[in-house]
Amino acid sequence: MFLNALLLALRSIRRNLMRSFLTILGIVIGVGAVITMVTLGNGATLAVQAQISSLGTNLLMVRPGQRLGAHGAGGAPAFTETDADAIMAQIGGIAAVAPEARAPITVVGNGRNWATMVIGSTNAWFKTGNWRLASGRLFEDDEQRAGAAVCIIGETVRREIFGGTRGVGEQLRIKQFSCQVIGILASKGQAAMGSDQDDIVVVPLHTLQRRVVGNLRVATLLVSMQDGTDGTRLKAGLRQLLRERRKLAEREDDNFNILDTQQIAETMAGTTKVMTTLLGAVAAVSLLVGGIGIMNIMLVSVTERTREIGLRLAIGALERDVLLQFLIEAVVLAGLGGLVGVVTATGASYVMARAMGVPYLFDPAINLLSLAFSAGIGVLFGYFPARRAARLDPIEALRHE
Amino acid sequence: MSAHAPARPLIQLRGVTKRYGQGQAALMALKGIDLDVRAGEFVAIMGPSGSGKSTAMNILGCLDNPSEGQYLFQGAHVEALTRDQRARLRRRYLGFVFQGFNLLARTSAQENVELPLLYRGTNASIRHAAAARALQAVGLGGWEHHTPGELSGGQQQRVAIARAIVTDPAVVLADEPTGNLDTKRSQEIMQLLVELNRAHGITVLMVTHEADMAAYAERLVHFIDGRIDGDAPNPHRAGVAASAAPMVV
Ligand SMILES: Nc1ncnc2c1ncn2[C@@H]1O[C@H](COP(=O)(O)OP(=O)(O)OP(=O)(O)O)[C@@H](O)[C@H]1O
Ligand SMILES: [Mg+2]
Numbered sequence: 001m002f003l004n005a006l007l008l009a010l011r012s013i014r015r016n017l018m019r020s021f022l023t024i025l026g027i028v029i030g031v032g033a034v035i036t037m038v039t040l041g042n043g044a045t046l047a048v049q050a051q052i053s054s055l056g057t058n059l060l061m062v063r064p065g066q067r068l069g070a071h072g073a074g075g076a077p078a079f080t081e082t083d084a085d086a087i088m089a090q091i092g093g094i095a096a097v098a099p100e101a102r103a104p105i106t107v108v109g110n111g112r113n114w115a116t117m118v119i120g121s122t123n124a125w126f127k128t129g130n131w132r133l134a135s136g137r138l139f140e141d142d143e144q145r146a147g148a149a150v151c152i153i154g155e156t157v158r159r160e161i162f163g164g165t166r167g168v169g170e171q172l173r174i175k176q177f178s179c180q181v182i183g184i185l186a187s188k189g190q191a192a193m194g195s196d197q198d199d200i201v202v203v204p205l206h207t208l209q210r211r212v213v214g215n216l217r218v219a220t221l222l223v224s225m226q227d228g229t230d231g232t233r234l235k236a237g238l239r240q241l242l243r244e245r246r247k248l249a250e251r252e253d254d255n256f257n258i259l260d261t262q263q264i265a266e267t268m269a270g271t272t273k274v275m276t277t278l279l280g281a282v283a284a285v286s287l288l289v290g291g292i293g294i295m296n297i298m299l300v301s302v303t304e305r306t307r308e309i310g311l312r313l314a315i316g317a318l319e320r321d322v323l324l325q326f327l328i329e330a331v332v333l334a335g336l337g338g339l340v341g342v343v344t345a346t347g348a349s350y351v352m353a354r355a356m357g358v359p360y361l362f363d364p365a366i367n368l369l370s371l372a373f374s375a376g377i378g379v380l381f382g383y384f385p386a387r388r389a390a391r392l393d394p395i396e397a398l399r400h401e
Numbered sequence: 402m403s404a405h406a407p408a409r410p411l412i413q414l415r416g417v418t419k420r421y422g423q424g425q426a427a428l429m430a431l432k433g434i435d436l437d438v439r440a441g442e443f444v445a446i447m448g449p450s451g452s453g454k455s456t457a458m459n460i461l462g463c464l465d466n467p468s469e470g471q472y473l474f475q476g477a478h479v480e481a482l483t484r485d486q487r488a489r490l491r492r493r494y495l496g497f498v499f500q501g502f503n504l505l506a507r508t509s510a511q512e513n514v515e516l517p518l519l520y521r522g523t524n525a526s527i528r529h530a531a532a533a534r535a536l537q538a539v540g541l542g543g544w545e546h547h548t549p550g551e552l553s554g555g556q557q558q559r560v561a562i563a564r565a566i567v568t569d570p571a572v573v574l575a576d577e578p579t580g581n582l583d584t585k586r587s588q589e590i591m592q593l594l595v596e597l598n599r600a601h602g603i604t605v606l607m608v609t610h611e612a613d614m615a616a617y618a619e620r621l622v623h624f625i626d627g628r629i630d631g632d633a634p635n636p637h638r639a640g641v642a643a644s645a646a647p648m649v650v
Contacts, residue, residue, distance in 0.1 A: 004519050004522070007519075008519070011512070015508070307503060308503075308505060310503075311505075312520070314491065315492070315516060315517045316488055316491045316492025316493075316495075316520045316521070318485050318488050318489070319484065319488075394464050395464050
């Protein structure tokens with residue numbers, strides 16, 4: 001019986017191909033939107049998490065200026081190397097402190113140019129950033145003190161300048177001085193939103209200060225906390241120490257800001273989750289609209305096919321048979337819409353994920369859920385028209401029109 | 402009732418009335434009908450427009466219940482049945498032929514004929530075979546895959562007849578089956594009904610306005626104003642000679 005109803009439903013859909021297609025379009029778009037939104041949202045969340053964790057967990061980034069973020073020091077004085085030493089010496093629970101300065105420079109080596117970011121810091125920098133060496137070694141203490149002409153390069157720089165060769169031991173020109181490559185960093189890969197974390201050259205802080213930028217400013221202090229440290233207390237201590245060192249009066253605001261990667265990670269993950277939920281909800285509304293579209297067309301179909309329903313009832317269809325026929329027709333329509341939506345969404349979210357530079361994650365749960373949901377919409381919105389059809393009086397129905 | 406009484410009639414109407422509407426506006430479409438039809442009869446119902454022929458046919462076809470009176474089909478009280486029980490009875494024993502054919506558009510003759518079997522839950526291979534046989538019986542062998550749009554009115558009515566007989570019904574009810582057809586086509590349809598009545602023993606109840614068509618029946622029932630005014634065997638039966646000649650099938 002059920003199979004027969006399915007057969008009847010398919011026949012009727014086939015007889016009205018164009019209309020059936022237009023009817024399911026709402027569901028297609030709804031399902032497509034839900035899946036695409038959720039897939040992209042998940043991808044974005046993952047990307048953000050990956051980026052944050054590649055920054056290093058338990059990491060505090062201290063910058064001059066009141067406003068959070070990299071820009072707008074707003075005339076606040078920079079840090080110095082001694083700030084980093086003081087933090088390390090005076091605050092407990094700290095694993096490493098790295099003073100960092102950076103300058104965008106086109107480096108030259110092996111007869112090639114490459115525009116990259118040159119970072120001046122100490123060995124602690126590698127620790128705070130969770131970097132690992134692919135080959136070579138870190139800086140020696142005396143190299144750091146003396147500002148020696150040595151550098152450790154990221155995988156992208158190595159590839160662009162030295163191509164197939166190892167790179168360690170080669171010479172690299174940074175502005176007017178030439179430094180020796182002593183290490184290659186293990187690749188971290190593409191970060192979210194397209195920035196390449198491996199596109200860097202790291203030199204000792206003194207080397208950058210003396211030979212490149214010509215001042216002693218330290219733009220950022222990277223503070224890596226020990227595992228299990230109370231971040232809030234540590235941050236409070238850090239803030240107090242820096243206020244003292246920067247001689248801020250009681251009433252004055254901080255002229256520096258402390259960024260907590262853990263906190264950023266949570267905030268951003270939270271934000272993307274909220275965005276995903278929101279977009280998903282909007283998309284779900286479009287599914288609902290699709291359902292109403294199905295109900296509408298089913299009602300039209302019932303009216304149009306009144307005579308046909310009368311005939312079916314006359315020749316022995318039970319109420320249940322007619323109900324089932326129209327219900328299944330609605331469910332098949334909606335399910336078909338869901339299926340087309342899933343296929344469309346898979347293609348669309350793959351393409352969009354690539355365009356946006358976020359990873360593409362196929363989420364079977366959301367696909368199955370959308371399919372089930374669209375079938376459910378078919379039942380929900382198909383029931384009323386189907387019941388109307390089933391309750392028709394065969395005599396009246398046969399006389400219709 | 403004695404044990405030697407003749408077999409009970411297939412159909413018995415007893416004091417059947419049908420009232421449409423309520424109170425002042427009420428209209429008695431049937432004002433007390435008594436009618437017996439034996440299995441295998443070919444009955445034509447005639448009468449002026451509005452005399453209650455279709456109303457009676459709807460009750461006879463178990464599509465509607467009488468307002469009062471009794472309808473016994475094979476001895477069972479139809480007026481006591483629920484909607485679904487009547488549907489099961491129709492499904493099992495009755496076939497319908499309508500004035501307007503009522504075929505499913507854009508659906509092949511074969512699929513149209515299979516429709517009643519679908520509701521009986523007959524399996525596909527038996528369904529196909531039965532539909533093909535029914536189409537053969539109405540002279541439409543080879544037209545299985547044509548849709549109603551590709552068939553003439555006469556052919557469409559043949560498909561409808563095939564659909565009515567595909568379930569091997571006890572009774573075929575036809576309300577003005579030739580109403581939409583020209584004389585030649587009408588006569589062909591009547592020949593076919595006579596043939597089905599004879600060869601398959603199917604009881605035929607037919608409403609018609611045309612004496613020419615009623616002439617094919619063996620019994621004429623006359624309706625006037627919701628009552629049976631005349632009920633007699635047909636003295637000059639037409640189509641008998643024609644149906645004696647080998648027909649399709
Ligand atoms: N559903 C209905 N509601 C109200 N009145 C009805 C209904 N069906 C039929 N009637 C009335 O009942 C009477 C008998 O109608 P019926 O259709 O049985 O006539 P008929 O003999 O078949 O006529 P015709 O030859 O024109 O088909 C008519 O007066 C008609 O108006
Ligand atoms: Mg009538």
